[in-house]
Amino acid sequence: MQQQNKIRFGIGRIVRLAAVIATFALLSGVALAQTTFSNLDQKTGWQSCTVCAGAGGNGAVASLSSRLGVSSPAMDGASRQFNVGGSTKYANALWWKQLGANSGASHFVYDLYYYIKTPTAPQALEFDVNQSRSGKKFIFGTECDFGGTHTWHVYDPYNHHWVSTSIACTRPKAYTWNHVVLEFNRTSTGRTGFVTVSINGSKHYFNRSYAPRASGASEVNVAFQMDMNGSATDYSTWLDKVKLTYW
Amino acid sequence: MRLKILIPLVLCASAQWSAAQTTTPSSKARASKPATPASSAAQKRQARKVFVLNVVKTAVALPQPDPQDRLRVLNSAASVVAPVQPETAKSLAKEGARLESDIIAGGNQPAVSILSSGQVDCATMADFVDRLAPVSLAMAEDSLVAAITTCPKETADAARLKVETALDSGSIAARPLMALMERSGAKSRWSQEVFVKMFGALPDATTPLAKKEATNYAAMYINMATQVDPDTAKEAGLKFLDWLAKMPPQGERNLAVNMTTDALKQVLGAGYEEALAKDVVAKGIASTAGQPGEVEHPEEESVSVLQAMDNKGKDRTEEISKLPSSLRAREAAAHGFAAGTSGDKKLADRYFDIAFSAVDNVWSNRTPENNNAAAVVEEVSEAAAHVNPVAALQRSQKLQDPSAQAISMLAVARVVVGQQ
Numbered sequence: 243m244q245q246q247n248k249i250r251f252g253i254g255r256i257v258r259l260a261a262v263i264a265t266f267a268l269l270s271g272v273a274l275a276q277t278t279f280s281n282l283d284q285k286t287g288w289q290s291c292t293v294c295a296g297a298g299g300n301g302a303v304a305s306l307s308s309r310l311g312v313s314s315p316a317m318d319g320a321s322r323q324f325n326v327g328g329s330t331k332y333a334n335a336l337w338w339k340q341l342g343a344n345s346g347a348s349h350f351v352y353d354l355y356y357y358i359k360t361p362t363a364p365q366a367l368e369f370d371v372n373q374s375r376s377g378k379k380f381i382f383g384t385e386c387d388f389g390g391t392h393t394w395h396v397y398d399p400y401n402h403h404w405v406s407t408s409i410a411c412t413r414p415k416a417y418t419w420n421h422v423v424l425e426f427n428r429t430s431t432g433r434t435g436f437v438t439v440s441i442n443g444s445k446h447y448f449n450r451s452y453a454p455r456a457s458g459a460s461e462v463n464v465a466f467q468m469d470m471n472g473s474a475t476d477y478s479t480w481l482d483k484v485k486l487t488y489w
Numbered sequence: 490m491r492l493k494i495l496i497p498l499v500l501c502a503s504a505q506w507s508a509a510q511t512t513t514p515s516s517k518a519r520a521s522k523p524a525t526p527a528s529s530a531a532q533k534r535q536a537r538k539v540f541v542l543n544v545v546k547t548a549v550a551l552p553q554p555d556p557q558d559r560l561r562v563l564n565s566a567a568s569v570v571a572p573v574q575p576e577t578a579k580s581l582a583k584e585g586a587r588l589e590s591d592i593i594a595g596g597n598q599p600a601v602s603i604l605s606s607g608q609v610d611c612a613t614m615a616d617f618v619d620r621l622a623p624v625s626l627a628m629a630e631d632s633l634v635a636a637i638t639t640c641p642k643e644t645a646d647a648a649r650l651k652v653e654t655a656l657d658s659g660s661i662a663a664r665p666l667m668a669l670m671e672r673s674g675a676k677s678r679w680s681q682e683v684f685v686k687m688f689g690a691l692p693d694a695t696t697p698l699a700k701k702e703a704t705n706y707a708a709m710y711i712n713m714a715t716q717v718d719p720d721t722a723k724e725a726g727l728k729f730l731d732w733l734a735k736m737p738p739q740g741e742r743n744l745a746v747n748m749t750t751d752a753l754k755q756v757l758g759a760g761y762e763e764a765l766a767k768d769v770v771a772k773g774i775a776s777t778a779g780q781p782g783e784v785e786h787p788e789e790e791s792v793s794v795l796q797a798m799d800n801k802g803k804d805r806t807e808e809i810s811k812l813p814s815s816l817r818a819r820e821a822a823a824h825g826f827a828a829g830t831s832g833d834k835k836l837a838d839r840y841f842d843i844a845f846s847a848v849d850n851v852w853s854n855r856t857p858e859n860n861n862a863a864a865v866v867e868e869v870s871e872a873a874a875h876v877n878p879v880a881a882l883q884r885s886q887k888l889q890d891p892s893a894q895a896i897s898m899l900a901v902a903r904v905v906v907g908q909q
Binding site: 449 | 707748875
């Protein structure tokens with residue numbers, strides 16, 4: 243009986259999945275050549291910095307480390323743990339993973355799960371996609387400002403500052419996985435477009451765009467930043483099933 | 490009576506705000522006495538503020554007979570009004586915290602936790618924990634963890650008493666326990682005693698609760714195994730493996746087995762095999778270690794707004810109309826947003842007609858098991874508000890159910906608060 247239920251459940255899921263795929267194909271209307279980088283949390287080659295993560299790229303110093311292949315907590319058996327600490331309040335730590343150059347990509351979906359034990363420790367958590375092409379840098383920077391405005395912020399790359407949105411960013415549930423999906427685009431007018439954020443399945447619309455800044459680089463990368471609070475509380479965040487899709 | 494006064498106020502504010510929105514530098518006003526950009530900006534800000542306050546007041550005044558809906562409305566209203574009028578946010582949050590407590594006391598899990606919103610002060614958090622009955626702990630995990638992690642000084646002592654009392658009667662609140670053990674320190678007497686008690690009182694391994702909590706128990710085992718003496722770690726580890734052996738084979742079990750056997754090997758070293766040799770059940774399940782496992786995350790229905798934006802200019806209303814109601818609402822909203830923000834207001838209107846009509850279906854067919862209706866209402870209303878907030882508010886007010894109306898109106902107000 244249990245086996246039958248399992249099979250029925252499995253068939254149900256397949257049917258639902260097929261319906262979603264059919265809908266997707268139906269509504270997309272065009273054949274999309276997408277590129278997906280999956281399980282980025284398990285890839286080597288993540289780079290990091292602390293001073294560069296502060297305002298104007300000249301912030302305070304934090305101690306930072308990361309560890310891959312962590313079995314607990316993990317959604318799929320192996321997560322990546324990111325740690326930030328030290329005694330300097332409001333210090334930050336940034337990690338990023340280069341994915342090569344792609345100047346043609348103009349749509350980006352950054353999809354990840356994060357886990358935190360002490361949601362009161364971070365001032366903010368930041369999730370970014372960066373694309374540099376044709377002399378311009380498109381910084382699709384977003385942060386969940388737990389400690390200040392309790393809203394999501396988006397980054398204005400040209401004017402080098404964060405802009406508060408009214409999308410609520412409540413402190414995440416502790417000891418559980420939180421799912422974040424971000425949609426960005428390079429707009430038809432060449433701007434850095436922030437489209438939506440989904441938090442555990444609830445979608446909110448950013449509907450903002452900003453001019454890019456100048457850059458000589460050619461790259462696409464994903465980034466994650468941990469900001470410390472005014473008490474400089476050490477904390478860790480675990481990321482799992484980190485995925486970037488672009489087309 | 491209040492409503493009769495408030496609804497015209499909202500419409501009046503909408504009209505004022507709409508006028509502020511559409512006034513251009515080349516309008517007639519400039520010929521007589523040009524308004525400076527600063528005063529025009531201030532005027533718009535003020536109009537937005539009035540609009541938001543009136544919408545929040547109206548939404549909160551609407552009847553929400555279901556306490557879960559009332560809690561959703563209070564939670565949303567508090568966060569929308571916070572940047573405009575913090576004192577109102579605080580008062581709404583206080584009412585919400587009291588309601589959250591009542592819902593839990595009634596044996597139900599709150600649909601949202603206002604305690605996690607950042608709007609509730611520590612005195613209210615402490616009051617919440619004091620009122621919490623240990624028997625209701627399973628329904629209060631999110632709220633309690635929020636209280637412990639946000640206001641540890643004010644809540645931790647009372648919370649320890651509650652979770653320990655619950656544990657003594659065989660009910661394990663894993664996440665609050667982990668938060669409290671972390672707060673007390675793994676080496677503390679309290680943590681060590683609770684660790685032993687917990688692995689002696691695991692619930693029925695065949696229930697959905699067991700599936701949900703297996704990896705949390707394993708996480709607790711990993712955190713504590715190296716902090717207690719090896720015999721205690723061995724005993725708890727074997728008990729836990731015996732318990733995992735009773736669970737149906739599934740991803741969560743595999744993950745928990747992998748985590749526990751790794752920790753046991755680390756603690757016992759060469760004594761690992763010897764310990765297993767004395768417990769045939771534990772040995773059997775430990776031999777399955779290494780199988781892939783994954784924590785199941787609740788299925789999330791989602792649509793791609795990027796793809797909807799790629800479709801702009803094409804009329805997809807016919808295909809969208811055939812989708813199930815919840816997906817229809819979200820997909821139509823995404824397409825309405827794409828059409829509206831690219832200038833095709835007429836097509837956007839058609840999409841939003843479909844979306845709001847689907848919202849009524851979603852709301853009327855919601856069940857306690859499948860209750861993403863509030864998220865659908867918010868998503869659709871936000872999308873519409875980005876195209877035209879006044880029109881979106883009118884659509885909100887035409888929804889059939891007053892609770893859905895309130896949630897929708899607050900979503901519109903949230904977009905207006907954030908407009909630059």
